[in-house]
Amino acid sequence: MTLTRPLTQTTTAPPTFADAAERHLDDVFGYLLYLTRDRPLADDLAGATFEKALRQWSRFDPRRGSARTWLLGIARSTALDWFRAESRRRRREQAAAQPEAQEANFVEGLSPGLQTALAGLSAGEREVLALRIVIELDGEQTARVLGISPTAVSTRLSRALAKLEEKVRNDDLR
């Protein structure tokens, strides 16, 4: 007769901010990098994202979604705020404005053809690729981050992939 240990009720404690930041920093940075195609800017926006997240951490409810989804949502809103501010600034300065310094090879390790093809996609197309393929969120989580329906996510992803494939193919033909 063997004595088995009594089952202890495992309660998953809510993650601390430090845990969540450590675990999802690469995801947030990767998403922002794909969105902006600018490594220093992605770096800055990721820092701003975590600052904002720390301030709002008390409002995070693990029952309503994962910390990763929540952080990516903040990252997206931070990036959009920056895009808006940048857009306004550029409108004010108009002709004097310099074109944005976006890197051609913003993701290390990718083939030059894929880098070029990614650069040819819009930020909206790149973000859905980043979320669904690079960070590997599921359709539901991606929909929550983007504020659209899972069906719309699917459609966007298909179009983005098709466009990316076409651009890579065209690049190969050249």
Next chain:
Amino acid sequence: MTSAELITELQANRPAATDTLRDRVRALAAAEPARRPSPFARLSRLSPRRFALVAVPATAVVLLGAAGVVGLLDAGSPPQVAPVARESVGQPPAATSTTPAATTRAPTPQLKAGVVGAGASDSALPAPTPGRAQRYSAQLTLSVKNVDALSAATQQAQQITRDLGGYLVTVSYATSDTGVSSLTLKVPTANVQDAIVRLSGLGKIVSQQVQIDDLQGQVDDLTKRETALREQIARLSARLAGTDLDAQTRATLEARRAAARSELAQVRVSRSQVNAEARYATIQLTLQTPQSAVVPPVPTRWDNSVHRAGQILAAEATIVLYALVVIGPFALLALLIWLGRRGLRRRQEEQLLSAR
């Protein structure tokens, strides 16, 4: 390159944060304040949908509870029932004051009057005094079971009146769901007690009033006056029979005799009227069916509670309805504005993202 190969390459080269960024975020995390459980923290995390899921049933429970508690507390005081339904049957009307004798010439009219309620014995009826002229009037209200019984009782009342040597003066008969029959009967005064007793047997006595006005004083006065006038006429006739009267005196006496004869005729008429009035008693008979066949049951404490709670709920529903009517348009406007702003923001975001 196929989509699968693209995906594989993208996933194989996931970007990693720089050490500088990692250090910066770690420094931020180190400054994280300890989370103090606040009683309001949970509330602030509630989404509007969750809040509504909790708030709406909670409000409904509070409103129902308030209605129940108030209903139970107020159950001691029963709701007011219209007294009309209860008073419609079986309650005698307030006693009416007796009217004075018809003529003021009667020096000391002997007056008898009485109101007899339901169930009074026949011996309680005041009887006319034999040998004296009296005006006897009675009001009798009887309740019969239904309209059929009303019709039969009306016919029997007429038959009783005829049997006792009386006659019918007026009759009024009206029926619908309920019915009322009013009869004015003239019955020889000598038989009036018998008449009332027999008429009372036609239904349940609701009220009964008898009034007797003594007319003997009037009759005595009129008799005395008649005697005096006869004597006067006789004296005048005797004087006029003489031959020693001049023409003027004769004319004066004849005029006085004519006036006395005229007054004598009036006195005789009056006396016969008073005697006729005394010979027949007037009976006002009212036969009626119950006006409210259904007596409302006495509400129990539980009925009162439910009734009061229902009233509170109705009041609460009215308040909620008013609030919805007042707040509804503003809420709808706010919703439309919110939806519009959200749509606009999404379109701007898409424009921003597609432009980069």
